């Protein structure tokens with residue numbers, strides 16, 4: 001790589017956080033848009049190291065480097081779709097929002113989408129994201145056929161499951177620590193229309209929710225359960241389960257028949273900077289959960305939904321993370337194997353006993369893990385809770401949950417983490433040493449580092 005002294009513009013110093021808005025740290029941010037600028041951004045890294053950043057939708061500190069350099073790739077966008085095969089090559093800063101605007105009118109969809117379309121392709125691979133179809137299709141990395149990776153030594157490597165497989169799988173789920181992903185090719189999925197045929201149903205308690213989700217594994221392409229963790233007694237664990245698949249054109253309501261592949265996600269509405277205090281009140285959290293449950297149909301109901309309505313409902317409100325106030329919030333997401341379903345149920349009960357202060361609790365089944373040593377999903381159950389920061393008992397409670405999860409062979413999702421204790425990492429990710437060896441082979445001096453990697457001793 002040519003070494004030059006000047007750095008790309010725009011360059012700025014910025015205080016960065018993840019989506020949870022906890023742990024802000026300052027870094028020099030470089031935003032390359034050309035190959036020459038990317039070359040220069042990777043040159044002469046500061047002693048505190050550097051890391052890539054996408055749209056900052058990881059909840060904790062994965063895309064931050066305190067006192068170092070953050071390479072913002074959101075200007076690094078381009079999409080090239082082969083409409084015969086669905087092979088889609090895109091630059092790593094391309095968002096799922098942009099990808100869907102290209103893919104859907106051409107009768108394709110991303111193989112995996114998270115709960116927001118505002119994540120980049122690089123962020124999707126680095127976190128090996130999962131969606132409502134993990135039980136059927138696995139995580140994002142499993143659909144990537146090749147990537148171009150810039151490693152810390154400045155090399156530009158094309159890697160795939162066949163070519164440099166160890167580095168490929170260490171990069172999938174590798175939280176940006178093997179290098180900067182420049183571009184990737186993945187296989188998009190053909191769709192029958194741009195609408196989803198959705199079945200919404202209520203369950204009365206956790207046992208019913210678990211049984212129904214297991215049943216839906218066999219039949220539904222997409223499934224998820226929203227759980228009312230504020231409910232107690234016989235109603236504990238009651239849920240609203242939604243499952244879905246892309247609708248056939250002849251199932252569409254008349255007004256959409258003429259435009260079966262139309263896609264218009266619209267613009268998010270912004271929330272006020274200062275949220276009304278009632279939003280943060282525990283009673284209002286209970287009321288919100290109750291209202292959400294009651295909003296769902298009493299009897300199973302089929303409906304046709306839009307892509308944003310089914311996959312990305314939170315995107316309808318921009319910056320909704322501000323609703324938790326200035327201290328921010330934590331999203332705690334674990335996965336436990338099927339054999340530990342009772343442990344998961346116990347965690348949910350303990351959470352409810354301590355006040356159940358989660359606005360949004362999501363339960364979902366995962367299918368088998370892929371080959372990536374740091375990938376989060378493994379076959380079993382994943383539970384996600386959103387909790388405002390500030391409750392003095394919260395850190396101890398979550399530490400206890402982490403221990404219970406690690407004991408049964410489960411793990412915490414690094415893309416959501418902002419607080420885990422480092423000593424649990426190796427138990428949760430038993431292939432950590434193997435991953436660290438691959439990483440060290442491409443970055444022996446530890447030039448690529450993030451606040452997350454330092455906090456957890458990953459690098």
Ligand SMILES: Cc1cc2nc3c(=O)[nH]c(=O)nc-3n(C[C@H](O)[C@H](O)[C@H](O)COP(=O)(O)OP(=O)(O)OC[C@H]3O[C@@H](n4cnc5c(N)ncnc54)[C@H](O)[C@@H]3O)c2cc1C
Pocket residue numbers: 019051052053054055056057058059062063073092093113114115116118119120121122123124126127128129130131174175176177179180181182314415416450
């Ligand atoms: C509302 C909401 C819903 C979500 N739902 C889900 C979900 O359903 N499933 C799920 O799996 N996740 C979910 N997430 C988490 C999100 O998908 C991941 O955190 C994703 O990594 C964010 O992508 P990003 O572009 O914002 O990356 P950032 O948050 O900016 O970075 C995340 C990681 O990717 C690395 N990275 C980014 N770009 C590159 C690159 N070009 N090269 C190398 N490394 C790079 C960063 O270094 C960092 O380690 C959700 C997040 C939000 C806010």
